[in-house]
Amino acid sequence: MKILVCISKSPDTTTKIAFKENNSQFDDAMVQYIVNPYDEWYALVRALELKETFGGNVTIINVGLAENDAIIRKALAIGADDAVRIDADPSDALYTAEQISAYAKVQNFDLILTGKETINYNGSAIGGMVAELLGLPYVSLATKLVIAVNTATIEQDIDGGTQVVECDLPLVISAAKGMAEQRIPNMRGIMAARTKSLTVVSAIDSPKLTAVKSYTLAEGRIDCKYINSSEPEKLIELLHTEAKVI
């Protein structure tokens, strides 16, 4: 089985968010970058499990500049066989998806996995776009993935519940919590990752349709109003008369 896993670079979940250049850029001076958790914990680990069962190859793809090589090596240390980096700034979702599909088009993957969203841009867009560009079925927000012969059985989150669907390979799936358990790379994996192949591919021409003009931090709460623990009924009153939410 030939599997492609799309990974993105994201700031560590505890990062204090700040901006620079007149709020036009994310300030990453103090930031520790990680592989986007959904991509790593769920998409990549499930891909490795499938490879362990059926044999085959797990390729990592990342659209990004040379500074991304560190997180790509991390994904290789967890167990992916090889990696491809498309040398481009992934600032627009469709542009990024065009890069991934241009590569995937000529490779005949049986399965393309992404995480359900990145934790920095929360777009949840790349999987669906890649599927459309390749003319493949897309199953979003998958929490379970089983493959038998040539058919994938997938459990996915839907509005108000979950559903089980079946689809023949090839297809694109976005992975959510439940699909696999996080793996910590061991020393052997880290050593092996150093010599695994990381191919850098130049970007194709494609327009960027969206761009960030500026950022602002989300407003914090100004003050917490404390209610004495001996009179919690006061809270109910305030929620009605002041906050007007009940």
Added chain:
Amino acid sequence: MAVLIYTETAKGKIKKSSLEAVNYGNHIAALTNTTATALIIGEASNDDIVALGNAGAKKILHLKNDKLASQDPQLLVIATEQAAAAENAEVIIFLHDFTGKAVAPRLSASIKAGLIAGAVSYPVLEGGFSIKKNVFSGKAIADYSITSAKKIISLLPNSFPVTLSENTAELVNFSVNLDGIESRIKVKEVKKQTAELSLPDADLVVSAGRGMRGPENWGMIEDLAKALGAATACSRPVADIGWRPHHEHVGQTGVAIRPNLYIAIGISGAIQHLAGVNGSKTIVVINKDPEAPFFKSADYGIIGDAFEIVPKLVEAAKKFKSHQN
């Protein structure tokens, strides 16, 4: 020209968030001197049609086609694309929900429309077309410009209040051409949650964390939720150890919600938890530790033992509700 809004029913009734999207689309239509057209696929009652009109749709495209019953995004995209073409729509609105996440990106790739996923503002048209969206899991907001002629906006649910008018819409039975196209995705089983309120749609949410010490103590949490008419949620460790079902897990790696009221009981307020709930309009924190970080993100706080406070709140909430009726 028109603004096209993708709408949906749930449990046999038009979704509140769909009315929000129509409101939103109608606002954009006014900005761009066009009108709002709602697309609804599948069964829709007369009440639904009236509601879509009241929310601001000038026209409703009602589409029934058995091939769309499976909700395969690939087919929904073809249908939406044909509706957008028929209406000559330049702006297409989705919700950033389960359906929107499956359909909007495909449509964006198909018609080469710039996509803003998770928008939280109306667009501004001066100097181009720009719009704000949540980034960094709710910790910041980015102002984006979209430069393509066609634009897709998926709106973060519960970002705008719904206002209804006396407006009525023209109803059109719309059909699409899906000849020769078969869904490659077969739905085998649908499991709907038994809870009456689905978490992302709930206006009021009562949530609890590891401070509750064990699943046997959730009775009072459920009682409070019931008394207020709220949905229940939990922190991640609580779902991980199996005290509560996974679909209740809110936060960066769980469901992101923005209810009108979020009550957090025995939850410390870790940054990853806050990322999924800090869009809530009003936050109440109940915690015995006055230093709990959550108080910094709260509108109302009670410092004390949940096991003493929550039962009293349940009584107060019941009393309040009975006075209201």
